[in-house]
Amino acid sequence: MAPEIRGVLFDVDDTLVDTRGAFRHALASVAVDYLGDVDHDALLRVWREDVNGWYRAHTRGEISHREQRHRRANDLHALFGGPFLDAEAYDAWDGAFERHFQDGWAAHPDAAPALDALDAAGLPYGGLSNAAHDYQVMKLAACGLSRMPMLVGVDELGVGKPDPRVFALACERLGIPPEQVAYVGDEFDVDPLGAVQAGLGLGVWIERPGAHSRDADGLCGEGEPRDGLVRVASLADLPAVLGL
Numbered sequence: 001m002a003p004e005i006r007g008v009l010f011d012v013d014d015t016l017v018d019t020r021g022a023f024r025h026a027l028a029s030v031a032v033d034y035l036g037d038v039d040h041d042a043l044l045r046v047w048r049e050d051v052n053g054w055y056r057a058h059t060r061g062e063i064s065h066r067e068q069r070h071r072r073a074n075d076l077h078a079l080f081g082g083p084f085l086d087a088e089a090y091d092a093w094d095g096a097f098e099r100h101f102q103d104g105w106a107a108h109p110d111a112a113p114a115l116d117a118l119d120a121a122g123l124p125y126g127g128l129s130n131a132a133h134d135y136q137v138m139k140l141a142a143c144g145l146s147r148m149p150m151l152v153g154v155d156e157l158g159v160g161k162p163d164p165r166v167f168a169l170a171c172e173r174l175g176i177p178p179e180q181v182a183y184v185g186d187e188f189d190v191d192p193l194g195a196v197q198a199g200l201g202l203g204v205w206i207e208r209p210g211a212h213s214r215d216a217d218g219l220c221g222e223g224e225p226r227d228g229l230v231r232v233a234s235l236a237d238l239p240a241v242l243g244l
């Protein structure tokens with residue numbers, strides 16, 4: 001059984017929203033103009049792996065959102081035979097990429113039922129994301145999840161998860177002590193592990209089938225929390241994990 005949990009914080013991308021699917025759509029679309037006939041699964045894998053860690057650098061406050069995406073676009077082009085994108089060329093690339101990315105936004109089918117279960121149990125919840133606050137509000141609305149309060153984005157303190165300060169701020173906004181808050185997210189080290197290390201009561205790692213994952217076997221419980229960490233394959237498992 002979980003510790004006494006009185007509120008839940010959610011990651012947004014690839015936890016509530018199928019961001020991976022939206023990235024796949026955006027990458028496949030820009031590939032037509034820039035890369036020709038390439039394997040879209042490989043594009044998606046490289047994009048998400050971000051081996052040079054540009055997005056992480058952004059969440060540490062070291063580079064802007066634009067800078068990280070520009071660098072990742074050029075990393076992708078270098079690997080798959082596309083042209084180098086200077087600032088002007090990148091603007092055109094990103095215009096197309098962003099349009100197709102937003103076209104692809106959709107909620108995971110298990111997101112709304114999970115929020116329904118929390119509503120029924122009277123547990124407050126909110127979003128803590130490593131993307132910008134207003135952008136995530138727009139994304140959640142586009143996905144039919146506007147009832148989800150977006151509590152803290154990466155632009156609030158200029159740093160993101162796993163910095164303990166953002167977890168603390170989100171708990172404060174939720175109005176519940178950290179040790180009574182569960183955090184649900186898809187990136188093991190940034191999300192559930194970061195949450196537990198920040199003093200939250202429970203870290204729920206959602207590892208959907210087919211998602212790329214870190215090798216975290218043995219570091220968290222299956223079905224039941226171990227050392228404050230539990231892995232689930234679907235948000236449908238969340239009510240049981242929370243003892244609802």
Ligand SMILES: [Mg+2]
Pocket residue numbers: 011012013014015185186187
């Ligand atoms: Mg995520």
